[in-house]
Amino acid sequence: MLILHEYAASGNCYKIRLAAALSGTPIERRDYDILKGETRTETFLANVNANGRIPVLQDGGRFLPESNAAAFYIAEGTGLIPADPFDRADMLRWMFWEQYNHEPNIATVRFWMGWVGEENLSDLQRAMLPGKRAGGDAALKLMDEHLANRDWFVGNGPSVADICLYAYTHVAEEGGFELAPWQAVRAWIARVEGLKGYIPITA
Amino acid sequence: MLILHEYAASGNCYKIRLAAALSGTPIERRDYDILKGETRTETFLANVNANGRIPVLQDGGRFLPESNAAAFYIAEGTGLIPADPFDRADMLRWMFWEQYNHEPNIATVRFWMGWVGEENLSDLQRAMLPGKRAGGDAALKLMDEHLANRDWFVGNGPSVADICLYAYTHVAEEGGFELAPWQAVRAWIARVEGLKGYIPITA
Numbered sequence: 001m002l003i004l005h006e007y008a009a010s011g012n013c014y015k016i017r018l019a020a021a022l023s024g025t026p027i028e029r030r031d032y033d034i035l036k037g038e039t040r041t042e043t044f045l046a047n048v049n050a051n052g053r054i055p056v057l058q059d060g061g062r063f064l065p066e067s068n069a070a071a072f073y074i075a076e077g078t079g080l081i082p083a084d085p086f087d088r089a090d091m092l093r094w095m096f097w098e099q100y101n102h103e104p105n106i107a108t109v110r111f112w113m114g115w116v117g118e119e120n121l122s123d124l125q126r127a128m129l130p131g132k133r134a135g136g137d138a139a140l141k142l143m144d145e146h147l148a149n150r151d152w153f154v155g156n157g158p159s160v161a162d163i164c165l166y167a168y169t170h171v172a173e174e175g176g177f178e179l180a181p182w183q184a185v186r187a188w189i190a191r192v193e194g195l196k197g198y199i200p201i202t203a
Numbered sequence: 204m205l206i207l208h209e210y211a212a213s214g215n216c217y218k219i220r221l222a223a224a225l226s227g228t229p230i231e232r233r234d235y236d237i238l239k240g241e242t243r244t245e246t247f248l249a250n251v252n253a254n255g256r257i258p259v260l261q262d263g264g265r266f267l268p269e270s271n272a273a274a275f276y277i278a279e280g281t282g283l284i285p286a287d288p289f290d291r292a293d294m295l296r297w298m299f300w301e302q303y304n305h306e307p308n309i310a311t312v313r314f315w316m317g318w319v320g321e322e323n324l325s326d327l328q329r330a331m332l333p334g335k336r337a338g339g340d341a342a343l344k345l346m347d348e349h350l351a352n353r354d355w356f357v358g359n360g361p362s363v364a365d366i367c368l369y370a371y372t373h374v375a376e377e378g379g380f381e382l383a384p385w386q387a388v389r390a391w392i393a394r395v396e397g398l399k400g401y402i403p404i405t406a
């Protein structure tokens with residue numbers, strides 16, 4: 001049985017739960033309160049992830065950090081990973097793009113607004129906020145343009161790229177990003193939510 | 204013939220050249236001067252990458268942005284990608300970690316110091332510098348601990364994870380990061396440089 005070490009409200013953890021749900025893979029969940037530092041304890045650092053972060057997917061005695069790698073692992077051998085080599089690399093392209101251009105903007109601002117609280121931001125975080133808002137808007141715009149004439153990020157069906165991008169996109173408004181202008185993104189969100197086996201982030 | 208759209212001094216572009224060299228894959232190179240905005244022209248945005256960034260790997264009429272995805276694509280079917288599914292996902296784990304924890308610190312500071320110039324940094328960049336230095340040092344420390352009792356990041360041989368992490372690690376000192384304290388990292392750098400087919404970033 002795969003074990004997911006997680007903090008449930010994290011979009012990164014949700015990616016793995018959604019990949020498991022859509023591929024029919026059973027997982028066991030272990031929750032850590034990141035706000036109480038439960039992923040920075042000596043035991044966690046020594047046994048689960050030396051990087052002090054969740055999610056980590058455990059398979060027997062092996063531990064796999066990094067949400068997108070774990071979602072990929074769960075989806076291996078299912079239709080959520082394209083068979084064509086170029087499409088497979090193109091799926092990874094969107095997943096790397098998500099970690100570099102999307103998550104550090106959209107997920108970070110959501111965390112700052114919803115968990116840290118705007119009034120508690122440091123001066124540096126406050127100074128970084130406009131750049132992160134612009135970066136998040138640019139990411140949503142790029143997604144919207146890409147989806148203007150296709151249903152899914154890669155090929156003709158849903159892949160792990162859609163799962164990884166959906167996780168923080170569909171809750172972007174919690175960070176103050178607007179989804180209303182991005183019609184193609186909203187239609188794609190509805191398509192993801194219509195997939196057989198779909199579970200919401202609160203499940 | 205694969206075509207690499209690149210800026211040669213970029214470590215992200217070098218990853219792809221190194222993956223091609225180590226796997227014996229011929230590529231054709233097209234250079235763009237990022238400092239002159241050559242990846243932000245209308246033609247580039249419309250035909251090569253709507254995200255306005257290099258590297259982009261072209262295979263026939265298809266374009267693949269994101270350095271780590273392109274290195275993965277070039278290495279598909281070679282020994283640089285582990286056959287074991289867990290190892291393959293673990294390789295991707297290090298590549299996602301590189302894009303989130305390593306590149307935004309080590310590569311960005313190298314670019315700020317060596318290309319932008321410390322005297323030309325904006326106030327915000329200057330304020331972000333200590334955090335990026337600390338983040339880069341933490342990344343090097345994590346690598347050093349991981350490599351303390353193994354030769355390669357994943358499994359028993361070099362993989363795309365080593366290529367992607369090597370690219371900016373071996374030039375980290377250009378950003379002012381010290382490699383001297385990290386003995387295991389330095390030994391691993393020497394191992395990468397001893398691989399059959401290895402080419403330097405200046406090649």
